[in-house]
Amino acid sequence: MSETGYEYRVVRGFAFSALFWLVIGLVVGLWIAFEMFNPALNLTPWLSFGRLRVVHTNGLGLGFGLAGIFATSYYILQRLTRAPLAFPKLALAHLYLFNVAIALAALSLFMGMNTTREYAELEWPLDVGVVILWVMYAINVFGTLLKRQEKQMYISLWYIIAMTVTIAVLYIVNNLAVPVTLFKSYSLYAGANDANVEWWYGHNIVGFIFTVPVLAMFYYFLPKATGLPIYSHRLSIISFWALIFAYLWTGAHHLMLTPLPEWIQTVAIAFSIFLIAPSWGSVVNGYYTLQGNWDQMRSNYLVKFFILGITFYGLQTLQGPLQGLRTLNAFFHYTDWVVGHVHMGTMGWVAMVISASFYYMIPRITGNELHSIKLANMHFWLILGGQLTWTITMWIGGIQQGAMWKATNPDGSLMYNFLDSVTSLYPYYKLRFAAGLVYFVGILIFVYNLVMTVRKRPVKA
């Protein structure tokens, strides 16, 4: 514990857990990116694409994403309430159990225990574990909020509360299943209903893990890093309520033109378009916060991460609703375009904001200066270049594949067989793999920089 009584061990523990799972998740990502153009890497059942892909998504979503959220929210919570964590021992137990759970999750997915529900692939005993971990977290969130010293709750706390409540609802409802054995269960829902429940979850888990808590970080760390107050409190209120209201209606835009009833699809399209407004409310709030101080983009290394991050968030939240429109969806869905879309959000927005938040937070909780701003800048440019090359490559590949699927000869017959549309993407897959390597090097520099920061002897005041 630090002199002020704040519990920082758990913050630091979760931050380095996040970095660990980030590296693992990216290695798996590189592995499957290689398999896409060279199946020779499918060496054993454990390393076959079908099993590895879920290790990649869960490792980064649950391992890196959640650990990053826990690290930053335990920090933000204490700072904004001006109160130490209500139950520090519970938080430490949360930290250790979390890592055990992620390791078991990875192992179970390698072994093929997989429910196929995207971003909820874990079998039921691990689902129970996840719920217990979430309750442990929620007890500290609300316990600390209740004994807070600061009366008003700042914007970031709203987002943390909304996430805590919503993830619980999403996770439990989507994972309801009837067990057959300890390692196998069947979903409670069938067919179209199962699809509808799963994509209500799938869309909102992305919203409430990759958007809501990352906005909490953005609203807290951007003003902290720049010394500038958020441009408009009123705009943040409107954005918050409109965002969490509209998000839950939109899951079915992942099920466009499937046998799901058409009205559910159409409602989802309408709310997706509406969702642009609150998303851009935060983007505008971020940009205007910097008005008159744009020189900080050059002078303050942290600002680049936040501003590029919120820019990718803005692009993401324009692209997403447009992809949901029926005509565009008919062309883009099931292609690599969507893969590019997802990775702009994760590699661009989420990773950029978590990076900057850690750079701000770690020196402050350890009392050490950041090891090297130069390395942080290098990290920035490598992950920016890697990510842009990665996503743009996939967009172009997606357009090409969509066009090849639709192309017909003058007599009305199909111009290409399916395999043609796959093999024509191999050059893109190679470039994507190279871009992934660049990104990975950037992340290794990030990790190195933070490891060196905590290993320094604390500067005695």
Next chain:
Amino acid sequence: MGIYSKPVVFAVLSALVILIGTIVTVFIPLFMPSTQPVSPLIKPYTAIELEGRDLYIREGCNNCHTQTVRPLRTEVLRYGEYSKPEEFAYDRPFLWGSRRTGPDLNRIGGKYPDSWHYRHMQSPQGMFEKSNMPPYGWLAENPLDTRYSIKKISVLGYGYSAAEVEQQIADYKAKVTAASYDSKETRDQVTPEKLRNDLTEMDAMIAYLQKLGRDVKNLEAKK
């Protein structure tokens, strides 16, 4: 502003706000029979097909293959009749997928003989040199585990009795091990000698693939 200094009220209010869309678009459809209609023309999976489906799930085939043909001209041309809701009444979980790294499989049943699948699963690259599909020859090296078949069928409520499940397993075993099986030669090539008279995971996987989209013809004939 009151609620911004009352965390519990704030949490309850947030929960209500997120539940509105959830109730309208997810919970209410769950109780509407029209969301997932059931037709007597679509038959539930047999025990072997179900075991094959569970292997499809275990191997994460859904990560590369979709199972829903959209009502689009070129899609119907490529795969066949577009998918109907009735076809999925027994799918727990659904396997529609989200990315087509490989082709859609909702109409794969009956498209090729079993021998084609044995050869293709064993070595996709042997059949299509540039394919990026992982080889699954090792499925033929694993005997099929049917210990839980009866329990699985009863959990899913498919309506087969324990005796019927055992009969389905015995019948399928008799089919693929018979000298008269039309894909016997290929099956023997991919199956290790000691397992040739038993059911393997590969057998079940192929039984499942051959079931996909089979019943839609009855559905269309009736319409």
